[in-house]
Amino acid sequence: xxxxxxxxxxxxxxxxxxxxxxxxxxxxxxxxxxxxxxxxxxxxxxxxxxxxxxxxxxxxxxxxxxxxxxxxxxxxxxxxxxxxxxxxxxxxxxxxxxxxxxxxxxxxxxxxxxxxxxxxxxxxxxxxxxxxxxxxxxxxxxxxxxxxxxx
Numbered sequence: 359x360x361x362x363x364x365x366x367x368x369x370x371x372x373x374x375x376x377x378x379x380x381x382x383x384x385x386x387x388x389x390x391x392x393x394x395x396x397x398x399x400x401x402x403x404x405x406x407x408x409x410x411x412x413x414x415x416x417x418x419x420x421x422x423x424x425x426x427x428x429x430x431x432x433x434x435x436x437x438x439x440x441x442x443x444x445x446x447x448x449x450x451x452x453x454x455x456x457x458x459x460x461x462x463x464x465x466x467x468x469x470x471x472x473x474x475x476x477x478x479x480x481x482x483x484x485x486x487x488x489x490x491x492x493x494x495x496x497x498x499x500x501x502x503x504x505x506x507x508x509x
Contacts, residue, residue, distance in 0.1 A: 359445075359446075362402075362445060363446065366445060371395070374391075375395055375398070375399055377390055379443060410426075410429070411426065414429075432452075435486065436451035436452035436454075438451070438489060438499060439454055439455060439488070439489060439492050439500060440452070440454075440500050440502070441498055441501040442499065444502060450501060455485055458485060459481040459482075459485055462480060462481055463478050466480070
């Protein structure tokens, strides 16, 4: 996480990524090869996804084409919770999401034969309830900045 943050904040390519994300046309005018920057961003994302897939396969002993759907959905949820475009916000969103799921499964117990809102089967529900609450109270995310509407 620190290495990715330093890469984006301190290197020429990282600053090019920030410029391309903010305004690709202006970044092109400033001499940034936006197509190259986009390819690098996708390559970094694919590398992280590959590392996560290998770690998941080593932990569970199998690899399946469907194994990353919920994980990807949770990753997007974490990014939205933290604030889109903020690397450290995505990390904070992931931590908050993980703690909320752990608390929901640990402290809200599932009682057999009764409708209860806890246990392992409800952890995904609580994750998305948390997302809805954060979006209602702070639409830009936990660490996101308010952006003025463009005319």
